Each structure stands twice: as C-alpha cells, then as structure tokens.
Amino acid sequence: MIPRRAEVTDTIRRRLFSAMHLGLVKQGGRLPSVRELGQELEVDPRVVLAAYRKLEAEGLVELRQRSGIFVAPAATLRHSDPEVPANWMVEVLMQGLLHGTPALKMPDGLHRCLETLRLHAVVVECNADQLYSVPAELRRDYGLEVTAVDLDSLDRNGWPPAAIRQADILVTTPFHKAQVDRLAPDHGTPKVVITMCSDLFVEVKRLLPATPVYFVVVDPRFAVKLHKIFEGDAGASNLRTLVIGQEDLGTIPAEAPTYLTQLARQRVGDSPLLRRVWPEVRIFSDESARHILSFIVRANLQALAGMKRA
Amino acid sequence: MALRRTQIADHLRQRLLSGVQLGTLAHGKKLSSVRELAAEFEVDPRVVMAAYSELEREGLVEVRSRSGIFVAAADAVEGQLQRRTADWMVNVLMEGLGRGIAAREFPDRVRQSLETVRLRVACIECNHDQIASLSNELHDDYGVDASGVDTYTLMSGPEPPTDVQRADLLVTTRFHTVEVEPVARSLGKPWMVAELRVDPFVDIARRLPHGPVYFVLADPRFAGKLERIYRESPGASNLHTLVTGRDDLSQIPEGAPTYVTRLARERLGEKGIPRQSIPEERTFSRETSRQIFSFIVRANLDAIDRPS
Numbered sequence: 011m012i013p014r015r016a017e018v019t020d021t022i023r024r025r026l027f028s029a030m031h032l033g034l035v036k037q038g039g040r041l042p043s044v045r046e047l048g049q050e051l052e053v054d055p056r057v058v059l060a061a062y063r064k065l066e067a068e069g070l071v072e073l074r075q076r077s078g079i080f081v082a083p084a085a086t087l088r089h090s091d092p093e094v095p096a097n098w099m100v101e102v103l104m105q106g107l108l109h110g111t112p113a114l115k116m117p118d119g120l121h122r123c124l125e126t127l128r129l130h131a132v133v134v135e136c137n138a139d140q141l142y143s144v145p146a147e148l149r150r151d152y153g154l155e156v157t158a159v160d161l162d163s164l165d166r167n168g169w170p171p172a173a174i175r176q177a178d179i180l181v182t183t184p185f186h187k188a189q190v191d192r193l194a195p196d197h198g199t200p201k202v203v204i205t206m207c208s209d210l211f212v213e214v215k216r217l218l219p220a221t222p223v224y225f226v227v228v229d230p231r232f233a234v235k236l237h238k239i240f241e242g243d244a245g246a247s248n249l250r251t252l253v254i255g256q257e258d259l260g261t262i263p264a265e266a267p268t269y270l271t272q273l274a275r276q277r278v279g280d281s282p283l284l285r286r287v288w289p290e291v292r293i294f295s296d297e298s299a300r301h302i303l304s305f306i307v308r309a310n311l312q313a314l315a316g317m318k319r320a
Numbered sequence: 321m322a323l324r325r326t327q328i329a330d331h332l333r334q335r336l337l338s339g340v341q342l343g344t345l346a347h348g349k350k351l352s353s354v355r356e357l358a359a360e361f362e363v364d365p366r367v368v369m370a371a372y373s374e375l376e377r378e379g380l381v382e383v384r385s386r387s388g389i390f391v392a393a394a395d396a397v398e399g400q401l402q403r404r405t406a407d408w409m410v411n412v413l414m415e416g417l418g419r420g421i422a423a424r425e426f427p428d429r430v431r432q433s434l435e436t437v438r439l440r441v442a443c444i445e446c447n448h449d450q451i452a453s454l455s456n457e458l459h460d461d462y463g464v465d466a467s468g469v470d471t472y473t474l475m476s477g478p479e480p481p482t483d484v485q486r487a488d489l490l491v492t493t494r495f496h497t498v499e500v501e502p503v504a505r506s507l508g509k510p511w512m513v514a515e516l517r518v519d520p521f522v523d524i525a526r527r528l529p530h531g532p533v534y535f536v537l538a539d540p541r542f543a544g545k546l547e548r549i550y551r552e553s554p555g556a557s558n559l560h561t562l563v564t565g566r567d568d569l570s571q572i573p574e575g576a577p578t579y580v581t582r583l584a585r586e587r588l589g590e591k592g593i594p595r596q597s598i599p600e601e602r603t604f605s606r607e608t609s610r611q612i613f614s615f616i617v618r619a620n621l622d623a624i625d626r627p628s
Contacts, residue, residue, distance in 0.1 A: 096621050098419070099433045100613040102412055107461060107609060109408055110338045113616070114463035117431035123409045124423060151417065153424035292417070299417055303410045306423075311402050311409075 018053055019061040026070060026081070028213035030288035032223070032267040041071060041079045126310040126317075129154050132177035134190050136161040138229035142273035143293055144181065144204060151292070152302055154179075161186060162231075164193065179305055185235070200305055205295045210269065211239070217267055218245035224268040225251045226259060228277055254278060328361055329371035336380055337404070340397055347394040351381065354389070360523075436620040439464045442487035444500050446471040447542035452583035454491060454514060457603055462612050464489075471499050480507065489615055495545075510615065515605040520579055521549060527577055528555035534578040535561045536569060536594065538587050564588055 029035045044062065048055035062079055065071045072080045106116045131154045135141045138160075145156035157173045164171070174180065174194055180201045182190045187203050194201070214223050218240065227233050233251035240246045252259055254277050262268055268287060270278065278284060294302070339345030354372065358365040372389055375381045379396040383389050391397065416426045441464045443454035451468035458466040467483040474480060480503050484490065490511035492500040497513055504511035527533045528550065535546060543561035550556045562569055564587045572578055572594050580588070580597045604612070 094421070094429055094433060094621060095419070096433075096614065096617045098415070099430070099617045099621075100610060102415075102430065103434075103613045103617070104606070104609055105408060105412065108334065109405060112461040112463070113434055113613070117427040117434070120409065120412075120430060121427040123405075124413075124427070151422040151424065292420075296414070296418075300410060300414055303413050303423060304406070307406045307409045307413070311406050315398065315402060 015057050015060050015064075018051060018057050019064045021051065022047070022058075022061050023065060023068075023070065024209040025213065026065070027288075028209045030081075031210060032213065032217075032269055033265075033283075033286035033288075034267050035081050036286075037081050037083050039081045041081060043078060122314060123307045123310050125153060126313050127178075129178045129306060129309060130176065131156045131179045131181050132159055132173050133157070134159045134161060134164075134174075134180060134182045134186060134193070136186060137227075137232035137235060139227050139232040139271040139273045140183065142228075142276075143271060144183075146272060147292065147294060148181065148302070151299075152306060154302075154306070161189060178309070179302075181302075202298065202301045202305065204298045204302075206293050207295050214249075214267075214269070215240070215243055218243060218248045220245070222248045222250050222263075222266060224262050224266055225249070226254060226262075226268065226270040226274045226278065226283065227251060228254050228271065228273045230256070232271065259283060325367050325370045325374070328357075328363065328368060329374040331361075332357070332371055333375055333378070333380065336375070336391065337397075337401055340391065340401065345391055347391050347397060349391045351389045351391065359526075362526075432624060433617045433620050434463055437623045439488045439616060439619055440483075440486055441466045441489045441491055442469045442484045443467065444469045444471060444474060444484070444490060444492040444496060446496065447545060448539035449537045449542040449581040449583045450493060452538075452586070453581060453603060454493070456582055458491065458612070461604075462616060464612075464616065471496055474499060474503060484509075488619065491612075512608070512611055512615075515608045516603045517605045524559070524579070525550065525553050528553055528558045530555070532558045532560055532573070532576055534572045534576055534594075535559065536564060536572075536578065536580040536584045536588075536597070537561060538564050538581060538583040540566075542581070569594055 026035070026041070035041070042050070044055045044058045047058045051058070062071055062073060066073050066082075069084065070082055072082045074080060103113050103116065106113065106119075111119050131145075131148050133141060133144045133148065133156055135144065135158070141158040141160060145158050148154045148156045157177070159171065159173060177194075177199055180190055180194055180199055181204055182201070183204055183206070187201075190201060217223050225233070225236055227236070230253050233253055236251055237246075237249060240249050250262075252262070254274055259278070259281060262283065268283060270283065270287060275284065275289065336345060336351070340347075345351075352360070354365045354368045357368045361368065372381060372383060376383050379400055380392055381389050382392050413423045413426055416429070417423065421429055441455075441458050443451055443458065443466055445451045445454060445468070448468075451470070455466035455468045458464050467487070469481055469483050474484065479485070484503065485507065487509060490500055490504050490509055491514050492511070494513050494515070500511055524533055524535070524546075535543075537543060537546075540563050543563060546559065546561055550559050560572075562572070564584045569588075569592070578594045578597045580593055585593055
C-alpha cells in the first residue's frame with residue numbers, strides 16, 4: 011500500500027523527534043532532502059514535500075528555496091509548549107454539543123471525568139530509571155497519585171506491600187507482567203501493561219549497525235535490560251550503556267547519538283550532554299495512553315453515576 | 321437530498337439521548353412512529369425502520385411489533401450514555417495528547433479557548449420570540465453574553481443601539497440580512513446568519529396542507545410574521561397562531577401538531593405547555609454551530625497570544 015501524506019508526515023515527525031532526543035540534529039541543522047526521503051520511504055517526492063510543508067506549518071522545520079530543509083531555529087518538541095489549533099478546538103466543542111454538553115460545561119465535564127476520584131496507581135518495575143519516568147508521566151499527564159515499587163524489594167520481603175493491595179490500578183511493562191500477575195492475584199485491581207513509544211527503539215535499531223549508540227542511565231539494572239532488548243539485533247555490540255557514577259561520561263564522542271533517561275538528566279548536573287540532546291517528555295505508546303485514559307474516565311463516570319443515583 | 325439511514329439514525333439517537341439527558345423523554349415512553357418520522361424526514365418508511373433497528377441493536381429503543389417503538393429500560397440507556405460519553409472523552413483526550421496537551425491540563429485548555437475573553441453577541445430579530453430563541457441558545461450552549469436587539473430600534477435611531485455598537489458579533493436570521501448587513505458593514509463588525517437544524521418554517525409548510533397547525537408564541541409581531549410567511553402557501557388557513565396571555569390555549573385540539581416558542585414556554589411554565597407540543601431541539605444547524613465556535617475560539621486564542 012502506498013503510504014498517505016499523513017503517514018509520511020507522522021513518520022518524519024517521529025524520526026525528527028527521535029533524532030532530537032539522540033542529539034543527532036540541532037536547531038538549524040540540515041534534514042534529508044525531499045528526493046532522498048522519497049527514495050527511502052518509497053513514496054513520490056511530492057508527498058514528502060507536502061509532509062515537510064505540514065511540519066513547517068507546525069513550526070518544526072524550515073523550507074529554504076534551493077538550499078534545502080532545516081530544523082527550524084525555534085523548533086521545540088511539541089510537548090514543551092503546545093499550541094491549540096483553533097480548528098481542532100472547534101471540533102472538540104462541536105462534538106461536545108452533539109453529546110449534549112454545552113460549551114461552558116465542557117471544562118468542568120472533562121475535569122469531573124478525570125478527577126472526581128483520586129485514583130492511585132502503583133508502578134512495578136525493576137530499575138530506578140523506569141521507576142522514575144513511568145510514575146512521572148502518570149502524575150504529570152494523567153493526574154494520578156503514584157507509588158513506585160521496586161520488584162527486587164518485593165523479592166526480599168516475599169509479600170506484596172500494602173500499596174499494591176490498595177492500588178486502584180497496577181502499572182508495569184511487558185517484561186514484568188507475569189511477576190505482577192503473581193503478586194496481585196485476581197482481586198479485581200485492573201492492571202495496565204505500559205508499552206513504550208517505540209519510535210526511539212526503532213531509530214536506535216536503525217543506527218546500531220552503522221554507529222555506536224550511547225545510553226546514559228542511573229541504575230545498572232536498566233543497562234542490563236537495555237542490552238537484553240537489543241540482543242540479537244544487527245550491531246548489538248554497538249550499544250554502549252553508561253551508568254552515572256560508575257562510568258566516565260567524557261568518553262562519549264562529541265557527535266555520537268546519545269540517549270539519557272529522565273532520571274539520568276536529573277542526576278547528570280550541568281553536563282554538555284544535556285545541551286546536545288533534547289528533553290524527552292512523553293514515553294507511553296498511544297495504545298497505553300488510551301488504556302490509562304479509558305480506565306480513568308470510566309472509573310470517574312461510574313462514580314459520578316453512583317453519586318447521581320444516591 | 322434524501323437523508324440516508326445513518327443520518328436518520330444519528331438524528332434519532334441524538335434526539336433520544338438529549339431527550340433523556342434533559343428529562344423530556346422517560347424510559348418506556350413511546351416514540352414517534354415509523355410512519356410519522358418517514359413523513360417528517362421525507363424518506364421511505366423502510367429507511368426509518370432500518371434506523372430504528374440500528375438504535376435497537378445499540379440497546380437504546382425497544383421495537384415491539386404491532387405496538388410501537390419505546391425508549392429502552394433505564395439501565396440500558398444510562399449505560400449507553402455513559403459508554404458514549406466515555407468513548408468520546410477518551411478520544412478527545414487522546415487527540416489532546418497527540419497535540420502535546422496532558423489530559424489533566426485539557427479542561428483548562430478548553431476553558432481558555434472559551435473564557436479568556438467574554439464575547440458580546442447582539443441577536444437581531446423583529447420579535448421577542450425569535451430574539452429569545454437566538455439569545456438563549458447562544459448564552460446556554462455557547463456561553464457568550466447575548467443581548468437581544470429589535471430590528472425596529474436598529475433602524476429607527478440616528479445611530480445603532482448601544483448593544484449593537486458594543487457587540488463583538490452580530491447574529492440574525494435569514495429574514496433580516498437586508499437590515500443587518502449594512503449596519504455591520506458601517507460598524508466594521510463581523511456578522512452571521514443563524515441557520516436552524518430542523519427549520520420549523522419548512523416543517524410547518526409541509527404540515528399545513530394536511531390539517532391545522534398550532535403555533536404558540538409570546539409576541540404578536542411573530543404571529544403577524546408567520547401569517548405573512550405562509551400567506552401564499554397551500555393550506556394557509558390551517559395555521560393558527562396563539563399568543564400567550566391573550567388567547568385560550570385549551571382550544572388546541574388533542575393531537576394537533578403544536579409549536580411552542582422558547583419564550584412562550586418560559587411564560588407558560590412547565591405545566592402550561594400543551595402536551596402534544598413538538599419537542600424543541602437544539603436549533604442551530606451544524607454549520608452555524610461551527611461558525612459560532614470558530615468565532616469564539618479564534619477570538620480567545622488571539623487574546624491568549626496577544627501579550628497583555
């Protein structure tokens with residue numbers, strides 16, 4: 011099937027973001043030409059051009075006549091300061107009206123669907139890096155209360171802490187689903203297995219055969235996990251993990267693609283590394299985001315219906 | 321163009337769910353028959369039946385052969401309402417995330433797009449009934465400050481009334497574009513014609529040849545307007561306009577199609593409204609809704625961007 015313009019746009023946007031996180035591009039840096047990308051993605055160059063135009067409208071790239079395509083000097087990742095496109099907001103309000111919600115009741119209606127209940131999530135993971143980033147996103151984007159539980163601490167005690175028993179929702183990653191199932195046998199607590207936005211891993215897999223890729227982490231256990239993730243991929247030996255406090259970050263070559271976990275960013279202090287790579291904010295896949303939102307909205311609506319009946 | 325099944329199903333679903341939400345439709349209540357709706361939408365009865373079947377599959381109505389179509393049991397409809405709301409909310413919040421807006425920030429972003437500036441809209445019409453319909457809907461559904469302006473005062477003074485001068489937007493109906501356009505131009509103000517979703521005027525014209533149609537209203541000028549509009553229509557003598565506080569509403573025969581304006585409803589109170597009155601729906605067409613929202617959202621987003 012021939013990819014449509016929207017798909018090409020999404021691909022380029024995601025790739026651009028991944029490249030920013032890895033420090034491969036800078037503001038003002040040159041991006042692949044329309045012709046090059048057309049060949050690589052096997053689409054008509056006009057489709058690529060249209061996609062770039064869309065990204066230009068989003069303020070991410072600049073099309074300079076005759077000289078090429080560049081990262082916009084003022085480009086920021088969409089997460090940092092999103093603009094609300096008027097057309098989209100109009101559609102949101104139209105849908106609200108069709109669902110019987112007058113415009114002025116929309117903000118409160120949405121708010122009640124999210125925060126009637128104070129929902130408590132417990133994140134179960136095996137390393138400090140993910141026990142930092144997953145709860146951070148759950149708090150910041152979804153407004154959940156979160157307790158982070160280290161799997162290793164569970165193994166020592168042999169019994170799930172009270173937090174797990176009191177959780178409204180248990181969150182983990184695919185690696186630990188079986189363990190979480192064992193820990194919290196069926197007493198009705200919903201479980202969500204978070205998958206990470208795969209763009210970065212796709213990009214890393216693309217790079218590994220050609221060049222070393224550096225991951226800076228805080229917890230050695232995450233370093234081990236990363237090696238497992240890329241085990242067997244072409245160029246797996248090119249994956250370099252550095253643990254802060256154990257390894258010298260100065261050994262990372264100036265232009266090498268480098269990824270810092272969110273916790274690593276907190277710990278690394280004033281490193282030139284931070285100026286090279288872009289802050290990364292959102293890590294959940296769309297599917298996972300939808301799972302969590304469905305859980306939150308349904309729980310709140312049910313509570314609201316119960317309050318109405320009472 | 322004839323409406324298709326999905327459009328009719330959408331329309332009926334919308335009518336039913338908003339009826340239940342607003343309390344005008346109770347569970348177990350009998351709904352309009354296939355034949356009535358076929359006449360209303362001017363489609364083949366089989367198309368209406370297919371639309372009702374779709375609603376039956378969704379658990380919203382019960383089709384009982386030989387006796388009619390009824391609103392389904394409370395739980396089913398409530399559950400359906402809740403599921404629909406949940407699906408819709410999740411989709412909207414996902415779209416927000418895709419645009420970089422955290423779910424918990426989303427309500428505030430919507431609020432900012434609506435309430436950063438308080439917009440004033442002047443509703444211009446020639447009678448209190450239509451002025452009230454326009455301004456109530458604009459206020460209740462769109463949250464703007466709506467004031468009513470009589471076309472008479474628009475034309476009579478040396479300059480337009482203060483409400484028009486202060487308005488951010490002028491809204492009128494297709495009957496008064498001639499008066500409103502020049503005023504809007506001279507003041508350099510945006511203006512728009514509000515179109516109605518199910519135009520009662522078209523609806524009435526369709527019913528008149530078949531029997532008497534009653535119209536309960538508050539402003540005698542609206543009665544005069546209606547009579548002028550239908551003077552040439554077939555069955556014009558079937559139109560009966562009744563003014564609240566002046567005419568006796570008990571003369572309306574049982575079962576006769578009866579329209580009651582928003583203002584007349586207010587004046588009559590819940591008990592005084594004739595039982596067989598045709599339910600009032602959200603009146604603006606989708607296109608008009610979209611235009612109003614565009615105006616509001618753009619004005620608000622501009623105000624946010626503009627450093628104060």
